[in-house]
Amino acid sequence: MVKVIRSIGHGLCAAGATLLVIYFLAVRLKGLDALYEALNPFAPRTYLVLSALMPGSFCILLANRLSSRRRRATSPDARQ
Secondary structure (H helix, E strand, O other): OHHHHHHHHHHHHHHHHHHHHHHHHHHHHHOHHHHHHHOOOOOHHHHHHHHHHHHHHHHHHHHHHHHHHHHHHHOHHHHO
């Protein structure tokens, strides 16, 4: 189950990264001023664009949490 969730997360991250590359290439075609505006850390639009990576990151985080919980429950120290 954890492997499936992790692989889905990696796929979603790859899809989000592809969308980001397409976005930044399209912005670059508008000119350097538009690219500087797209990379501005003070613009809220920048964080909305980066939100394309959130579903994949959430799935990977969930898989890591589930696998660490299983390891803690089956470790010899947890039985004491």
